[in-house]
Amino acid sequence: MNLLLAEDDALLADALQQQLLNASFKVEWAENGAVAEYLLRKQDFDIAILDLGLPMVDGLTVLKRVREAGRTLPILVLTALDALEHRVAGLQAGADDYLTKPFDFPELEARLQALLRRGRPASQTQQLRRLTLDRAARRASIGGEPLELSPREWTLLDLLLAERDRVVTKQQIVAAWGSEDTSGGSIEVYIHRLRRKLEGSGLAVRTVRGLGYLLEATSA
Structure with a gap:
């Protein structure tokens, strides 16, 4: 940029x-x-x-x-x-x-x-590996199967996908959530939940120690 x-x-x-x-x-x-x-x-x-x-x-x-x-x-x-x-x-x-x-x-x-x-004029529908994100409908699916996400999980996944070539910091996540909570605990809980829900998608959320999180394709 x-x-x-x-x-x-x-x-x-x-x-x-x-x-x-x-x-x-x-x-x-x-x-x-x-x-x-x-x-x-x-x-x-x-x-x-x-x-x-x-x-x-x-x-x-x-x-x-x-x-x-x-x-x-x-x-x-x-x-x-x-x-x-x-x-x-x-x-x-x-x-x-x-x-x-x-x-x-x-x-x-x-x-x-x-x-x-x-x-950024982001596409309303974005697909990566087996994950599809429909921003207009606020829906996500893996291989056509709906993915149940809480509002914060949705925002987190949307952010990680939009910034998939960059490390997303905890400060960015807090800003995207519009939250006053700057503690890392709640973020780590949502990252853990999202990792479990992305199983089978061909994607994984990697922790970049000291920096943040990165959405990347897996070898499987």
């Missing part, structure tokens, strides 16, 4: 670039608003992170101009401005999400992935 990072703090930008690269993003850095606006108008990015306190042209102005130019990519505002009026102004100007500093990178990554999923 191609990502534009518009951030004037060089130390923060450097640290973020390394973390984003490790999360499989291709990152281009803009250190001021003028460069950010030019790049957003001229290049195709999948998503952008935009600081509001940019020099030369402030981030709010960049956001308004980019939206007026018809650019529809997801834009996450990342700023130290945490007052209600700033959040409202950012969202009204066209931001898709608003995260204040200081922040934890796993939350930033989860929000980016959620924005990407929201904007």
Whole structure:
């Protein structure tokens, strides 16, 4: 995924670039608003992170101009401005999400992935090995046999299938569930249940220690 990072703090930008690269993003850095606006108008990015306190042209102005130019990519505002009026102004100007500093990178990554999923024109029906997922009907089946899933199991399977080439973190799962529970215990319970229900599908959920979970095809 191609990502534009518009951030004037060089130390923060450097640290973020390394973390984003490790999360499989291709990152281009803009250190001021003028460069950010030019790049957003001229290049195709999948998503952008935009600081509001940019020099030369402030981030709010960049956001308004980019939206007026018809650019529809997801834009996450990342700023130290945490007052209600700033959040409202950012969202009204066209931001898709608003995260204040200081922040934890796993939350930033989860929000980016959620924005990407929201904007992705995913097929309503997806099939992998013997598993079929019908998103419109919220039904799943293995070899034509219906798969009984709770709402959380459905969301978990949908997320794992949509991100099947990537490790899904616990933070992403919590964000997809819309849950305030950030403990790993309940997630592990649902992973265990889903593993049992996927038996015979030709798919398995693998734990990637310290990172999260990955849906992969089995050799059988």
